[in-house]
Amino acid sequence: MHKDKKQGFSLIELSIVIVISGLLLSGIATSYYAYYSTYLYKQTFNKINSINSALSNYSAMNSRMPYPSAPALPLGDPNAGCECGVCGSGEAAACQYLEYTLPEGKCMPNGICKIAGATHTGVNPHAGPDPIYIGGIPYKTINQSVGAGLANAALQNTLDAWGYQINYAVSFASLSPATYGEGANGVIDIKTPDMINLDPAANYAIWSAGDNHMGAYTSDGIITVPCVPGEADYENCNNNYIFVTGLRSLVHNQYYFDDILYYSKYTLTQLWSFTAPGSSNIYNRNADYVGVGYPTGTPLGQELQVNGTLYSQGEIYVSNICDKGGKNCWAPNNFAGPASGTNASGNVCTAPAGQVRYVTELKDGSIKCSTSTIPVLAPSAGQSCPPGQFLVGFSSTGLICN
Numbered sequence: 001m002h003k004d005k006k007q008g009f010s011l012i013e014l015s016i017v018i019v020i021s022g023l024l025l026s027g028i029a030t031s032y033y034a035y036y037s038t039y040l041y042k043q044t045f046n047k048i049n050s051i052n053s054a055l056s057n058y059s060a061m062n063s064r065m066p067y068p069s070a071p072a073l074p075l076g077d078p079n080a081g082c083e084c085g086v087c088g089s090g091e092a093a094a095c096q097y098l099e100y101t102l103p104e105g106k107c108m109p110n111g112i113c114k115i116a117g118a119t120h121t122g123v124n125p126h127a128g129p130d131p132i133y134i135g136g137i138p139y140k141t142i143n144q145s146v147g148a149g150l151a152n153a154a155l156q157n158t159l160d161a162w163g164y165q166i167n168y169a170v171s172f173a174s175l176s177p178a179t180y181g182e183g184a185n186g187v188i189d190i191k192t193p194d195m196i197n198l199d200p201a202a203n204y205a206i207w208s209a210g211d212n213h214m215g216a217y218t219s220d221g222i223i224t225v226p227c228v229p230g231e232a233d234y235e236n237c238n239n240n241y242i243f244v245t246g247l248r249s250l251v252h253n254q255y256y257f258d259d260i261l262y263y264s265k266y267t268l269t270q271l272w273s274f275t276a277p278g279s280s281n282i283y284n285r286n287a288d289y290v291g292v293g294y295p296t297g298t299p300l301g302q303e304l305q306v307n308g309t310l311y312s313q314g315e316i317y318v319s320n321i322c323d324k325g326g327k328n329c330w331a332p333n334n335f336a337g338p339a340s341g342t343n344a345s346g347n348v349c350t351a352p353a354g355q356v357r358y359v360t361e362l363k364d365g366s367i368k369c370s371t372s373t374i375p376v377l378a379p380s381a382g383q384s385c386p387p388g389q390f391l392v393g394f395s396s397t398g399l400i401c402n
Contacts, residue, residue, distance in 0.1 A: 068135025117187025
């Protein structure tokens with residue numbers, strides 16, 4: 001009896017092949033999505049830079065910033081892309097309506113909103129906080145004003161790389177030549193997603209709603225993703241005077257933030273600031289927590305966290321260096337100094353009397369000490385700084401004056 005050996009896959013074998021193929025394709029799809037999302041993010045970032053350059057050209061030629069355009073108008077509408085939502089001769093009347101008639105806290109049917117700003121400034125003749133106007137980028141008004149020589153070819157529309165309109169908010173005082181001034185009378189409050197202050201008085205802000213399109217208008221003038229609390233970028237679409245900017249994080253929890261925001265900033269730029277007046281504790285003023293060596297989207301609980309080996313080529317002035325939980329601390333004598341004192345790890349560089357070995361590396365909970373020693377030099381007595389100089393520190397040989 002002859003038995004045909006040509007048989008196909010069994011259902012179990014076919015199921016295994018399908019599962020393995022699905023896992024492989026899932027990994028490829030995830031990697032591609034991460035790559036493509038980053039590509040769109042960079043494209044939008046570049047466009048926002050172009051928009052800001054165009055706004056700078058407009059303000060330089062007109063001594064003011066433009067009002068927002070109407071985001072609820074489709075891009076094909078004749079009035080789309082003009083400030084105050086009206087092109088031509090009706091533009092001035094529409095802008096006067098926004099300033100004098102539209103109540104604060106209200107939005108027009110064309111999508112332009114008027115909200116209360118952070119403060120009341122001396123240039124505002126109306127009672128209460130200065131208003132902020134929110135809408136789209138008035139690209140037609142900008143291009144018509146600056147002329148062909150300065151018109152930006154990328155400003156033919158103001159859609160981000162996801163196909164949604166880029167947003168624009170501007171302070172009241174920036175809209176009139178009588179009150180306009182770079183860095184003057186802004187009432188837009190810029191914060192990190194954790195509500196740390198970056199600038200309490202910005203003049204204007206430009207932003208894209210990013211991957212999730214929350215609160216953004218399509219090219220047809222429609223909001224497809226409503227503004228819903230629960231994520232950090234909610235603050236950029238809830239129509240109040242606070243706007244946030246931070247590091248990009250696509251983890252869908254309270255740390256999620258995908259908006260791309262530029263704002264005009266006039267305060268002195270500080271990378272570090274004290275936590276309170278008179279405090280010796282400082283914090284990092286980056287737009288969000290900063291992690292070195294952590295995967296993208298990892299929730300961080302401190303302003304600066306390092307996952308890996310830390311090298312320093314300068315001087316460190318601290319009483320202790322500890323882990324995040326405040327344990328496993330390193331005492332200063334671990335870094336340099338004679339063999340005195342103890343600490344949790346017992347790592348101390350020892351040397352003969354009158355000599356010092358110094359730390360060359362900290363790694364995996366241990367230190368490495370220099371193979372050579374240097375002498376301990378006692379400062380000379382009776383030293384003082386020359387006239388007109390101040391004492392700023394001490395060295396192994398004496399005072400440091402400046």
